[in-house]
Amino acid sequence: ELKVEQNPLFLSMQEGKNYTIYCNYSTTSDRLYWYRQDPGKSLESLFVLLSNGAVKQEGRLMASLDTKARLSTLHITAAVHDLSATYFCAVLFYYNTDKLIFGTGTRLQVFP
Amino acid sequence: NAGVTQTPKFRVLKTGQSMTLLCAQDMNHEYMYWYRQDPGMGLRLIHYSVGEGTTAKGEVPDGYNVSRLKKQNFLLGLESAAPSQTSVYFCASSQPGQNYEQYFGPGTRLTVT
Numbered sequence: 001e002l003k004v005e006q007n008p009l010f011l012s013m014q015e016g017k018n019y020t021i022y023c024n025y026s027t028t029s030d031r032l033y034w035y036r037q038d039p040g041k042s043l044e045s046l047f048v049l050l051s052n053g054a055v056k057q058e059g060r061l062m063a064s065l066d067t068k069a070r071l072s073t074l075h076i077t078a079a080v081h082d083l084s085a086t087y088f089c090a091v092l093f094y095y096n097t098d099k100l101i102f103g104t105g106t107r108l109q110v111f112p
Numbered sequence: 113n114a115g116v117t118q119t120p121k122f123r124v125l126k127t128g129q130s131m132t133l134l135c136a137q138d139m140n141h142e143y144m145y146w147y148r149q150d151p152g153m154g155l156r157l158i159h160y161s162v163g164e165g166t167t168a169k170g171e172v173p174d175g176y177n178v179s180r181l182k183k184q185n186f187l188l189g190l191e192s193a194a195p196s197q198t199s200v201y202f203c204a205s206s207q208p209g210q211n212y213e214q215y216f217g218p219g220t221r222l223t224v225t
Contacts, residue, residue: 004154031212042202043155043216050211088154092212099145099170100214102154 002026004091006103013110016078021106023072023089030067031092033100034074036085043088047074079110114138116217118203124223125193133188133220135203143206144186145170145214146178148199155202161186193224 003026013019023032030051035043047056049065049072056063060083062075072089086107090100119134135144143162147155147170157170159178167178175197177189186205190197200221204214 009152033213042218045213045215048211048213090154099157099160100155102156104152104154 002091002093002101004089004101004103006087006089006106008106009104011106011108013076013079013108015080015110015112018078019076021074021076021087021108023074023091023103025070025072025091025101027070027093028067029070029091029093030065032065032072033090033092034063034072035088035090037088037105038085046087076108079108081110081112084108084110116203116205116215118201118217118220120220121218122221124225125190126225127194129193130189130191131193131222132190133201133203133222135186135188135205135217136184137186137203137205137215138184139205139207139215140183141205141207141215142183143208144180145204145206146176146186146188147202147204148172148197149202149219150199158188158201193222195224198222198224 005024032049034046047063052067054065060077065072086105088105090102116137145160146158156172161167161180164183179187203217206214
């Protein structure tokens with residue numbers, strides 16, 4: 001069965017702290033995506049990871065992909081309130097159709 | 113360049129009514145998708161299309177039909193709405209070879225009473 005699991009599902013963290021969100025998936029893939037969703041809004045693409053060992057950074061967010069461990073991480077450095085949102089990872093399992101399987105999301109709240 | 117647009121933004125239906133959601137993209141993408149998002153869950157694929165005139169089932173296709181008569185449009189139909197279809201519906205599109213990245217529309221919030 002194709003599964004994508006994220007943890008934690010909910011994360012409340014103080015401004016200035018660091019934390020990591022984990023995304024595990026059940027079968028081979030080397031295409032993984034991270035999206036951000038604000039309440040009532042659509043999904044915004046954050047990172048596209050296309051190979052083993054890929055690492056991408058944008059501001060306080062850094063994403064990495066380990067295809068051997070079937071694991072991606074989204075690391076938050078020195079969190080600020082503006083990062084409060086729900087973060088989804090999605091994995092491409094069907095290369096001929098671009099179909100994605102989404103994780104359940106991690107709801108992040110950053111407080112002062 | 114509007115990207116992916118969806119019509120309508122909100123809709124309330126009574127059980128048994130029918131409706132069609134319209135998705136349009138102006139990026140000349142080959143692939144288009146319909147997802148639903150329920151509270152506390154990720155997106156689940158309903159149907160998708162890999163080109164004009166083609167459609168295929170995703171993870172949760174029951175109770176929905178789709179059509180792709182024009183490359184830029186992907187329609188999602190509910191023939192007889194049920195309360196279990198209350199959800200937020202997102203359309204997305206992608207172009208093969210462009211990192212397989214999907215671009216999402218703003219969503220349609222549907223309530224079935």
